[in-house]
Amino acid sequence: MQNLKTSTPDMPQTRPRIGEEVMCVQQVCRGFGKNPSEQLVLDDVDVTLREGEIVGLLGRSGSGKSTLLRIIAGLIPPTSGDVNYLGKPLRGPAEGVAMVFQTFALFPWLTVLENVEAGLEAIGVGPHERRKRALAAIDLIGLDGFENAYPRELSGGMRQRVGLARALAANTDVLLMDEAFSALDPLIRTEMQDQLLELQATLKKTIVFITHDLDEALRIGNQIAILRDGRLIQCGTPDDILHRPADDYVRRFVERRAGTTH
Numbered sequence: 001m002q003n004l005k006t007s008t009p010d011m012p013q014t015r016p017r018i019g020e021e022v023m024c025v026q027q028v029c030r031g032f033g034k035n036p037s038e039q040l041v042l043d044d045v046d047v048t049l050r051e052g053e054i055v056g057l058l059g060r061s062g063s064g065k066s067t068l069l070r071i072i073a074g075l076i077p078p079t080s081g082d083v084n085y086l087g088k089p090l091r092g093p094a095e096g097v098a099m100v101f102q103t104f105a106l107f108p109w110l111t112v113l114e115n116v117e118a119g120l121e122a123i124g125v126g127p128h129e130r131r132k133r134a135l136a137a138i139d140l141i142g143l144d145g146f147e148n149a150y151p152r153e154l155s156g157g158m159r160q161r162v163g164l165a166r167a168l169a170a171n172t173d174v175l176l177m178d179e180a181f182s183a184l185d186p187l188i189r190t191e192m193q194d195q196l197l198e199l200q201a202t203l204k205k206t207i208v209f210i211t212h213d214l215d216e217a218l219r220i221g222n223q224i225a226i227l228r229d230g231r232l233i234q235c236g237t238p239d240d241i242l243h244r245p246a247d248d249y250v251r252r253f254v255e256r257r258a259g260t261t262h
């Protein structure tokens, strides 16, 4: 299997070491509408992402998860506060950050290979390099042989693999996943979780993974961040969340999960 990391000469040569700070979000607030500083969707959020870690981002619908992810990606700026990426203020879309969405976001009129290549074309990779990287990423996620298939010919799980291949082909250090597995049925979902963990064992990216499912977060994440109404109420290891909940809200979150397993 081709190693993606060695096949991309245009990536920065110096990646942070495992455990080093990659992204630092400090006192970030974000609002929308006419008075963004009054109606806050994110309120004074601090998060640090470290190289090689997987952060599971949890919270109810509307708690601000996707907004935080978009800020980390540099797709939208915070209303106030700072975002530093590799030690520099983030202004505009972060190079070195790729996103995977719940809805796959594939072009139906393009084949698997063309869909993966399209992501690379968008970031200005030349045709030869594009083909090489796309084929390597398709191989990596186990869709070898489906290069010429169209999205409609694939199952949901396979489509999401294409979405993942597109993000991996960009060979970014940081991978942001917004409920990437939520639309998949439970069996395929577990398979995708396993595959992500397997890939992570060699790729060692920095991943932020939004989910509504505490079990999924506990299974995949080394860190778990819980948002409530735009405030980050706890960020800690799975063990912290399970055994040292920051408040009653987290405790109830955990108890509800325990309740479902009995």
Ligand SMILES: Nc1ncnc2c1ncn2[C@@H]1O[C@H](COP(=O)(O)OP(=O)(O)OP(=O)(O)O)[C@@H](O)[C@H]1O
Binding pocket: 032, 033, 041, 059, 060, 061, 062, 063, 064, 065, 066, 067, 068
């Ligand atoms: N572009 C926007 N304009 C106005 N309001 C927005 C915009 N984007 C998000 N919001 C509001 O911000 C709040 C948080 O939205 P966000 O999408 O971050 O939540 P979420 O935690 O990802 O929810 P879900 O689990 O449903 O995806 C919501 O009330 C939403 O309506």
Ligand SMILES: [Mg+2]
Binding pocket: 065, 066, 067, 178
């Ligand atoms: Mg969302």
